Amino acid sequence: MNDSTIIDVARRAKVSVATVSRVLNSSSAVSPKTKTRVLKAIKEMNYTPNAMAKNLRSSKTMTLGVVVSDILVSYYAEIIKGIENTAIPFHYNILICDAQNRKEKELEYMSLVKNRTVDGMILVAPLLTNQELIHLAEEGYPIGIVGRFIDHPNIPCIYTDNVKASHEVVNHLIEEGHEKIAFLSGYADAVDSYERLEGYMKSLRDAGRPFIPELIENGNFNETGGYDAFRRLLAKNIGFTAVFAANDEMALGVYKACEELSIEIPSQMAVVGVDNNRISKYISPKLSTVDQPKFTMGALLAEKLIDQLNDNVYTDKMRFKVDSTLLIRGSSHRKK
């Protein structure tokens, strides 16, 4: 166990603790001779500075919290990889928080920034409302958002245009000749759900198609939810030939139901998801989906938040919109 403190090292090197601290942090010049002596003592005692003491004194923990809905979903994991990619070089650690798709959990985790366990918090596609988020930022807590636009000078955010992406998907489906297109939304209170639904409706409107409310079902953004929702849809006997799932997880549920019911994708049922989940290109047929530059989104946002943490730079550009791209794969391309 490492029990030695800076005092022990100082004693052994016959210098003051201040000097030891100086060589530890290269904070100011120390004569080469004393420096060597201190270094030697440190090595001999196998001394490691106590991070808690350092944190307390410097009011920094050098760790960033990252709240995601579900660590098992590759979409989040890739964003985390991106965050990590910028955090590591800046010597920040990452505290991952798995909110298990629950808003209360998300809120609970915010105490980590309040009690100074982390220096800042990155929320990925949070369930918290903009208002709640803004409230936190105004209390002075450094937070950043991935996957949502939020109009506040203190909150860096990076997002894609959900309405546009969704609009593109539905247009594609219409072009493929589908008349009735179902929509699987996520939890009703998620902004993503709402925006994707908006794009869906816009497409219908543009194409002069009627909006049929029965064609909408909520699948809670997860596989079983998607499965159930799709079965409910089917039970209504509306005769739709395509489903747009607001994320890939729900699309996976659709695949499962189709397999059980021997509905062939895409000839009898076209399917499109969103997220470009890792699984989407392994399943058969490959799932058409909307890709976002996840890694980059995480990396860039982390950079901005770290900037803010260190220089209190709020003036800089803080809001980033990145493009998403529709990947048309086997699940939605009708055989001629």
Place this chain on the structure above:
Amino acid sequence: MNDSTIIDVARRAKVSVATVSRVLNSSSAVSPKTKTRVLKAIKEMNYTPNAMAKNLRSSKTMTLGVVVSDILVSYYAEIIKGIENTAIPFHYNILICDAQNRKEKELEYMSLVKNRTVDGMILVAPLLTNQELIHLAEEGYPIGIVGRFIDHPNIPCIYTDNVKASHEVVNHLIEEGHEKIAFLSGYADAVDSYERLEGYMKSLRDAGRPFIPELIENGNFNETGGYDAFRRLLAKNIGFTAVFAANDEMALGVYKACEELSIEIPSQMAVVGVDNNRISKYISPKLSTVDQPKFTMGALLAEKLIDQLNDNVYTDKMRFKVDSTLLIRGSSHRKK
């Protein structure tokens, strides 16, 4: 921002800091009246105790580090879920460390336990050798291992019998009528690789088959590595009809190569992996693989480590062997 300290609260409630601390931690009785007053002050000032100060004082951070090789691999993500499942109720946070398949990284992360950023460290299928791990434990750092047996009284560990699992896989392949079975190992220095190879050889021996060294290739435990290794294997023209990949990621690489070369699975090439990665049951044909109770493994190990952290219980049972099960799916079941 939360700038108020316990002193401010004390002042406002007209009590001493000790009393505030008492109500905060319910560490000893406080009269209902003062308690209410303190609580009121806390609420009014929107006070949150500073975790760093608390940590320093109590020499506890209530966080556990978890080192995994790659957070994107669902195998690790599920273990993390298990760890989380026991950590949360015990009020521990989890600091995820993504070692990016590199041993130096793993070692670097160990500084988190040395410098007291975390109270203990869980290593999942580490690249560090038993010796290195034991060294750390003997220096007094609380560590636990998931996915490997390690014979040391201070190191809780949970593992499956790799030799046996691998033995089972190869037996299955032999029963399916395969004569020449290739083996894709991971990095040469990983214990898992070694043990899985051992089981492979044992099966051949038991069945009176010759061991052909050319049938072994290293795929580094990842998809592209598996792809490359499989292509190298093919290039040797040995005429094997089955591959046992030491993990599912490499098996995915085999699938990719087979698709490119129009080799049909399983009729022309049987494939079996290990891990029961989430993707394995979505690909077509479904991948035969070896399942481990990942969630349970994480949960149980975390429990043991936390026990150790709190009570210094080293006497308790510390090493757990759990059963893995061979899941025979489409990729290795020869059509009659």
Place this chain on the structure above:
DNA sequence: CTGAAAGCGCTAACAG
């Protein structure tokens, strides 16, 4: 270039 000393915010004796 080096040392002394004042805390960072909290907990836990100890005394009352």
Place this chain on the structure above:
DNA sequence: CTGTTAGCGCTTTCAG
């Protein structure tokens, strides 16, 4: 039941 006080281990003025 409540208050006083001594640190936890470190960084950082301020003097020298």
